[in-house]
Amino acid sequence: MAWTVRALAETLGLEFTGDGATELARVASVEQAGPDCLTFVSRPSFLESLAETRAGAVILAPAHAERAHCAVLLAENPYAAYARAAQLLHPARVRPSGIHCSAIVDAGVRLADSVSIGPGAVVEEGAEIGPGAVISARAFVGAGARIGAESRLGEGSIVCHGCEVGRACTVQPGAVIGADGFGFARDGDAWVKIPQIGRVVIGDGVEIGANTTIDRGALDDTVIGDGVILDNQIQIAHNVRIGDHTAMAGCVGVAGSAVIGRRCTVGGAAVILGHLEIVDDVHITAMSLVTKSITLAGTYSSGTPLESNAEWRRNAARFRQLDTLARRVNALEKNKPGEES
């Protein structure tokens, strides 16, 4: 989908310099861009690469505009402007509206205009699909579930009965929204299952990654705020609440009833235990374990650094003696070597 520099600038509300008639067909990296490509540079350290780019246009902060010898789109936040430009140059695949003959859509489903329901998809009774929504091949929408306008359910994704997905959300393939929460009461040796009667309620503009799972609430709902982005293979347990614009990388696990603030970021494979609270603007680094509430914005970590296995073995063995070591240092400080404080 070709755009001129001028048309892009107008649509995105940006100023530009250079030849506004330059036609752009796609985005590319600075190194690989050709004359029909749009690229961007946001970090000053990459500005030097502009000298050799063959790009037709580049998005730059106004302060760096003079560094390019091609057309320039001026943006205070070049990366965000690039993202929006890329959406225009590379729109999501258009799905023909209508219901594929092999889809199984209950008679009582409320379908808005321009809905696309793909081959083998299943939509149960009482579900509601908003205008322009796409239910891809083999996706499943359970009884009474609601899918908001312009949202897309990827291939084979599952939205269980009664759950709600907001507007302009993307659910990647294989995600499962609204399976039973893991609620059991112990009775002697056995576990007695507690019916999970809450829902999952997902806000607007949310991204849910491939094979990510979000469980329905036990009594109340599991709630995902507006603009939340979740990568692949994430597990969100029942009754979790995630604040607006929080982002989680792949393989994160969040246990039941955790409440996570807005604008947080959670690194890959980090785990957040249940029944705790994390305030806004908290950042958890990859593979950290959060065992207590976090009441102060900031960055938090746990774990040990990577080492050669030989060094690690020596140090890890000492970890098991760490309390004793500390006591021995206490004793030394009291000038009584060898005696424990």
Add this chain to the structure above:
Amino acid sequence: MAWTVRALAETLGLEFTGDGATELARVASVEQAGPDCLTFVSRPSFLESLAETRAGAVILAPAHAERAHCAVLLAENPYAAYARAAQLLHPARVRPSGIHCSAIVDAGVRLADSVSIGPGAVVEEGAEIGPGAVISARAFVGAGARIGAESRLGEGSIVCHGCEVGRACTVQPGAVIGADGFGFARDGDAWVKIPQIGRVVIGDGVEIGANTTIDRGALDDTVIGDGVILDNQIQIAHNVRIGDHTAMAGCVGVAGSAVIGRRCTVGGAAVILGHLEIVDDVHITAMSLVTKSITLAGTYSSGTPLESNAEWRRNAARFRQLDTLARRVNALEKNKPGEES
């Protein structure tokens, strides 16, 4: 589904006090319960909240019965009684028995009475589905697999050829039971695949979480005991054996041929390496790594506590010097500061 207090008490085999004619329509938390709600209190510290509840009835231990001003169901284990009462008030959605016209069921499949097979489900030749079992939309049952009475396969879940699921099991959506184990022999640079000819055999009353995977055995079977409960996104490798009533939280990984005892609990994202044995009643805390057999019941952990990233950086850097530090303390204790022992 409304129940009177008296009917609930009789069905659950519990005594009650107060108005047995009180009608209960659903369960709710103590705070949110209305007059048609059943609630419960199990921890003494929550007893004070009873003063203000509007619940129609509450489940309490006999010792606390006088604390409520509504009908009381008396149970030694209020939480377990609550779970059972909730099952009665909120029964699983009834699925019409019969085979949906879009399901693909091989002619040679043995279907018991009252089986429900949903839209787009696939059941291959020689499979056996027990009475009252539910095969949800788009679920897959492979050739010769057996699904026990009253078990439910969630939407899009997969039970591969020859595997067995016991009675009254719940397999959540997207779970995969019986994919090939990860068995390869190294030959120079290359890996040669070893056919995985064992099965997965799952006991009775087992819960398998959404997108959880349980691999088939290499030669023998992978075995999941009765009453085991597995949360979402868990990986169980080939030839693992899990004892009855063991519970695993989300994102746990268990490597090949590990043998895990009964009544164990494994915290979220913990990993258990292969070819080791864990006795009964072992508890592993979240994100711990089990690298050796555990021969004594108890609770086990690994990892480091969460800190601010600034503090963590300082301490983690010292972890790499830990063996040296310990040697320096040895030297100090010998009154030879600075000299290594």
Add this chain to the structure above:
Amino acid sequence: MAWTVRALAETLGLEFTGDGATELARVASVEQAGPDCLTFVSRPSFLESLAETRAGAVILAPAHAERAHCAVLLAENPYAAYARAAQLLHPARVRPSGIHCSAIVDAGVRLADSVSIGPGAVVEEGAEIGPGAVISARAFVGAGARIGAESRLGEGSIVCHGCEVGRACTVQPGAVIGADGFGFARDGDAWVKIPQIGRVVIGDGVEIGANTTIDRGALDDTVIGDGVILDNQIQIAHNVRIGDHTAMAGCVGVAGSAVIGRRCTVGGAAVILGHLEIVDDVHITAMSLVTKSITLAGTYSSGTPLESNAEWRRNAARFRQLDTLARRVNALEKNKPGEES
């Protein structure tokens, strides 16, 4: 599928001793093998078990051939020879070639000879399926995707539009290849999605585990080399490149743009951060976190060893004081107890 010892030896290019007419129907462990079973011993420590085996034949290194009292297939690498023999004795289930009547295959799809497309599978326009490939029940092949000769897509697996799977690959059930990479630009509080226009390109002889996810590239492709083996529940982010014959155990996560060498092994639940490089022949132990490039072949680890929770609590508390402790030891070495260096 029965083979004589002689036929197996000829097919595998191995010498044998003993009765070449011995008929073998299956493989089994040394302990459980009967007269129609083939077994193997590769580790000298297991040679004693040969005295009591009832196996019809055993694969041994030539040096140990005299230890068996049954037929012996001689192989320098008994385990690899066993794997190949097991493939002959237990061939993958033959799928009838042809398209199941319930599969939805676009008119424009290019299907080679002997392709098998199972019930409920969906193959979109412009896809290409190579000779002998198997698309199992409910699998999905997106528009323009290519599946190489003799490759198998498991039940419910998903290969998104434009992605390529090489020859003789196995994609286990529930795997998702080619979902969008997790690419977003921050704009104030919000995240702006960056279209992911790259593909996933998978080499020959690759194994992809159940529910594993491999994201498509942002601009360039995500590339999986020949002979790579990936276990279940692995997450491979956009633009990752994995070298030939590298193996990853279950639950591993690899973040965006990481480049991993050839013949590496990555233990279960290890995490590799993004935009780093790992050379050939690196081995990462289970649950380690790789935060920097690794430029030297070898084995690497992070984490702390498992302890009883009581001991762990004491030691973990000291970890938070580790920098202070080290400073106190510095001070002691300067003979100024209590004073920080």
